[in-house]
Amino acid sequence: MGRAIQIQEEDRFVSWLPLYHDMGLIGAVFGSLYHGIPLILMSPLSFIAKPRRWLNAIDRYRGTISAAPNFAYELCANSIPDEVIKKINLSSWRLAFNGAEPISPGTLNKFIEKFSKSGFQKTSFYPVYGLAENSVGLSFPPPGRGPLLDSVNREIFTNEGRAVPSKNSDNDLVFVCCGSPIPENKIRIVKENDEEAPERILGSIQFQSPSSTAGYYKNADATKTLFSGEWLNTGDTGYMADGELYITGRQKEIIIRGGRNIYPYELEDAIGEIPGIRPGGVAVFSLQSGGIEKMIVVAESREQKTSEKESLKQKITDLCINLHQFAPDDIVIAPIRTVLRTSSGKIRRGSIKKLYETGSIGKTPSVKMQMIRLELYSLPGRAARILKKTASLAYGLYFWTTAAFLLPAAFLSVLLVPGVKHRFVALRMIFKVFLVTVNLSVKTQGKENLESDSSVIYVSNHTSYLDAMLIISAMPFPVKFIAKAEFKKHIFSKFILSRLNVLFVERFDARGGIEDARTLTGEVRHSHPLFFFAEGTFTKQAGLRNFRMGAFAAAVQNQAGIIPVSIQGARNALRDESFLPEHSKIKISFGEIIRTDREGWDAAIELRDRTRKIILKHCGETDLRTLN
Numbered sequence: 001m002g003r004a005i006q007i008q009e010e011d012r013f014v015s016w017l018p019l020y021h022d023m024g025l026i027g028a029v030f031g032s033l034y035h036g037i038p039l040i041l042m043s044p045l046s047f048i049a050k051p052r053r054w055l056n057a058i059d060r061y062r063g064t065i066s067a068a069p070n071f072a073y074e075l076c077a078n079s080i081p082d083e084v085i086k087k088i089n090l091s092s093w094r095l096a097f098n099g100a101e102p103i104s105p106g107t108l109n110k111f112i113e114k115f116s117k118s119g120f121q122k123t124s125f126y127p128v129y130g131l132a133e134n135s136v137g138l139s140f141p142p143p144g145r146g147p148l149l150d151s152v153n154r155e156i157f158t159n160e161g162r163a164v165p166s167k168n169s170d171n172d173l174v175f176v177c178c179g180s181p182i183p184e185n186k187i188r189i190v191k192e193n194d195e196e197a198p199e200r201i202l203g204s205i206q207f208q209s210p211s212s213t214a215g216y217y218k219n220a221d222a223t224k225t226l227f228s229g230e231w232l233n234t235g236d237t238g239y240m241a242d243g244e245l246y247i248t249g250r251q252k253e254i255i256i257r258g259g260r261n262i263y264p265y266e267l268e269d270a271i272g273e274i275p276g277i278r279p280g281g282v283a284v285f286s287l288q289s290g291g292i293e294k295m296i297v298v299a300e301s302r303e304q305k306t307s308e309k310e311s312l313k314q315k316i317t318d319l320c321i322n323l324h325q326f327a328p329d330d331i332v333i334a335p336i337r338t339v340l341r342t343s344s345g346k347i348r349r350g351s352i353k354k355l356y357e358t359g360s361i362g363k364t365p366s367v368k369m370q371m372i373r374l375e376l377y378s379l380p381g382r383a384a385r386i387l388k389k390t391a392s393l394a395y396g397l398y399f400w401t402t403a404a405f406l407l408p409a410a411f412l413s414v415l416l417v418p419g420v421k422h423r424f425v426a427l428r429m430i431f432k433v434f435l436v437t438v439n440l441s442v443k444t445q446g447k448e449n450l451e452s453d454s455s456v457i458y459v460s461n462h463t464s465y466l467d468a469m470l471i472i473s474a475m476p477f478p479v480k481f482i483a484k485a486e487f488k489k490h491i492f493s494k495f496i497l498s499r500l501n502v503l504f505v506e507r508f509d510a511r512g513g514i515e516d517a518r519t520l521t522g523e524v525r526h527s528h529p530l531f532f533f534a535e536g537t538f539t540k541q542a543g544l545r546n547f548r549m550g551a552f553a554a555a556v557q558n559q560a561g562i563i564p565v566s567i568q569g570a571r572n573a574l575r576d577e578s579f580l581p582e583h584s585k586i587k588i589s590f591g592e593i594i595r596t597d598r599e600g601w602d603a604a605i606e607l608r609d610r611t612r613k614i615i616l617k618h619c620g621e622t623d624l625r626t627l628n
Helices: 022-035 044-049 052-061 070-079 105-118 154-160 220-226 264-272 306-324 349-357 367-416 420-437 467-474 485-489 491-499 513-521 550-558 601-619
Strands: 013-015 039-041 065-068 095-098 125-127 129-131 136-140 149-152 173-176 186-190 203-208 231-241 244-250 255-257 260-262 277-289 292-301 330-334 441-445 456-460 480-484 503-505 530-533 561-568 585-590
Touching: 013 022, 013 052, 022 039, 022 065, 022 129, 022 136, 044 052, 052 065, 052 070, 052 105, 065 070, 070 095, 070 105, 070 277, 105 125, 105 173, 149 154, 154 173, 154 260, 173 244, 186 231, 220 231, 255 277, 255 292, 264 277, 264 292, 264 306, 277 349, 292 306, 292 349, 306 330, 367 420, 367 491, 420 467, 441 467, 456 550, 456 601, 467 561, 467 585, 480 485, 485 491, 485 503, 530 550, 550 561, 550 601, 561 601
Parallel strands: 013 039, 013 065, 065 095, 095 125, 292 330, 441 585, 456 530, 456 561, 480 503, 480 530
Antiparallel strands: 129 136, 149 173, 186 203, 203 231, 231 244, 255 260, 277 292, 561 585
16 A cells, blocks of 8 residues: 555654544554554544544644545535634645545545645545455545546436446446556456446446455454455455546345446435435435335435425435436435444444334434433443452452561562571462462473573563562572662661671663672672563553663673563463452463573673563563664
8 A cells, every 4th residue: 555655754644533444443553653654643533523633733743644535525525614624725636545435526625626725636535445364454435536536327327237438428427446456466346146347337346465364263254255266355346547446336225126237325415415304314225015126215414394305305206306217215314423333434324224123213212211221231341340340359359458468478488497498498389378367379381491500590581560579489599689779778678688798789771780790799699599570660651661771781791691580470360550350370481591601781782682582472572662
């Protein structure tokens, strides 16, 4: 898609599209991430409440790319007053994608005419065609060309399916060109027998693409209908002209009357132009009754008087007779917001048909009944949330009660037990009892890689307040933890940690690492192995941060080996800034020893990167390292 639109470094994408919709998620978000361009995101509700906010954002952030279904352009053209339009500058808008639903030539012309006062260029309009089954984009026109419209003879097209160009009649059908297949994609039009159709012959649209789906999730029946050999069926109809694609409609929504194909989109647009009918608030669909296919029109209007409604029905009838030589079987003038739409703006004709069949169109439940229904609907979810919250609070109370019960035992073991080795043994037993009691599952792997030799240095990621407890409970011998010097400022913590042979040092950074390593030189190859939490600290945000250089500089300077230690799941068990623990499966992995024969700062960096790569592989979190 980026190659097709000739994306540039200066481009900026402005989007209000929902992130659960393919054009919003894949087109806007993933597209911007992949091509490295800024993305300005708005809430869909912000746009719906005030459509001008979308255009104001393009103006404010000098957006060059933005996308929306046809109804959004129609909404802007109908709802934004001229005095506001004059204050908006849309001259930066290079590509105005229009897709995800049928594109109306009338909407294009109306938007261009109205917003040319804001600097919007006709050449910026960019009608496109895509579908979720192809990771969105399938056919794009050349950038900067503007909309290409094709007027065809209505009689020949609806009766014979041939798109014969015509410019002599107000009764012509007009279709919008959606361009050619984007690079590495193929499109063809096929007849009912799956035979490829010549240009300007109506048929079903099929495609091939390296971005296409392998099928529908857990839906084998739907997957079978998707494929025709190596080609995928789109479910849409159209024709090719001069190598470019023109969309005419959805196969399942075409209405057949008297051997003629009636396309609801074109009729809906035309009815929407009748004064008194809300533009975009019209749905045309077919209904099988007694073996006959009937055509039904549902049109939104603010008119309340019966006489005015009858007048609108007559105008709709006259319009249908002029366009197709027959009248609708039924016309319903409905209140505003009757015509339902999907998240991407497509009219939900199937849902409206069900409302029509049950006689529910225009019948709005009382506010009281709506509130009761909402309350009843929300009860299971609210009850589940309350139960979950209650269980979480109960577990938290149990967790901290257990901790409070065992804390005196841990404190006394540190205070009274002679010798660092025996203190670690006592703490290990207490911590294991605590973890089992509070139902925190801890799995340890790679214990065969452990070495009690003081010539090795252990390096771990840092995720939670539980980390030191987990290490002590997992290792069969004492280690000398390296802690930040801030702990020495508090007499109690200094006393307790000193009894555990903890070494206090300043925080390490790239420039001070060698100097800090000299402080540690006397500790390496002396007493117990050193243990570093290389990130220095932890936060509630998951992810592996930059490693400080002290451990690696000390290892190089003293020719010591590094044993990587990966802690996974502890952050979920007790996240920073939270006092509510959660049940979590914790895994501690001890990697094989890493050594280097090189010397100097470059060797320390190499050792750091090798260690970090192993820890990243086993810690189960993303890489948050930033480049300095």
